[in-house]
């Protein structure tokens with residue numbers, strides 16, 4: 001069952017406050033929305049009648065009436081989201097608050113091209129929904145993250161360096177042929193940033209670095225994802241200083257990606273006679289104190305940190321959260337910190353926190369859920 005969210009703007013604002021955990025009662029809604037208690041009550045009744053909210057837990061407490069607790073109705077709907085990597089896809093069904101109900105990972109070679117990949121994703125959605133979601137709970141939105149730049153105006157993938165056959169492919173239109181629902185297509189680092197932002201409620205300006213096979217960065221400004229024209233945060237092809245010269249897959253010499261991405265580190269390790277299959281394997285080598293792996297990861301962290309110094313001085317974020325499969329390597333974050341604290345303006349780093357991402361492996365899926373809820377509420 002597929003259905004658009006039947007809400008108007010004011011109802012949507014209240015639903016959003018409950019879904020994102022800001023409000024748990026009618027009194028919370030009145031306080032946070034600025035609406036009169038009577039008009040909050042009217043809209044809450046409408047949302048309950050529409051099957052989107054439920055109210056429970058009435059009773060007395062400390063002599064007074066305890067406010068009844070508002071929550072999303074279990075039948076309000078679900079979102080189906082995916083995060084495509086080079087060789088696998090992580091898939092989830094979330095409730096409207098973005099909480100994962102079920103998550104699974106499947107092998108999926110993105111190099112097989114957009115049609116085969118997206119058909120695999122939609123077939124996986126269908127089987128997850130059939131197995132885990134009751135028939136009376138509608139699907140409200142579908143989204144996918146991709147490891148390449150996305151034009152936010154057309155939702156097409158634009159000149160990706162690691163996705164052969166995807167350039168200019170109409171990903172959203174392809175999904176819309178299958179689902180008559182809000183569709184989200186977003187760069188994977190942007191999704192990670194949108195998910196991570198939920199874990200830093202006191203921070204309005206964040207940079208979320210994804211250090212995996214490639215290098216990506218998502219930017220949250222004043223609490224919202226900053227896309228620019230689609231390329232915002234794409235630091236992978238910034239030129240770095242180097243004694244040697246390495247040609248990047250993009251055709252230019254000495255991009256950050258050519259030195260500090262998981263793919264670059266795997267090639268460098270292979271030249272040293274150590275063959276690994278995934279960036280996560282490099283973390284294992286670092287944990288086992290293999291000197292060449294540790295020194296490569298430290299060098300990658302230093303180069304990433306040098307690029308970040310410019311961005312920290314320019315953007316002055318509260319937080320740099322480092323995620324992706326390489327982020328579990330301690331020397332990576334240590335080297336990033338050292339470079340940033342050494343070179344940035346003291347004012348820029350005075351209250352800056354550089355830390356491993358908190359959202360965990362489902363960060364991008366949760367981010368997709370948060371962005372999809374916004375498009376579903378925007379109608």
Ligand SMILES: [Zn+2]
Nearest residue numbers: 237248250255
């Ligand atoms: Zn490049």
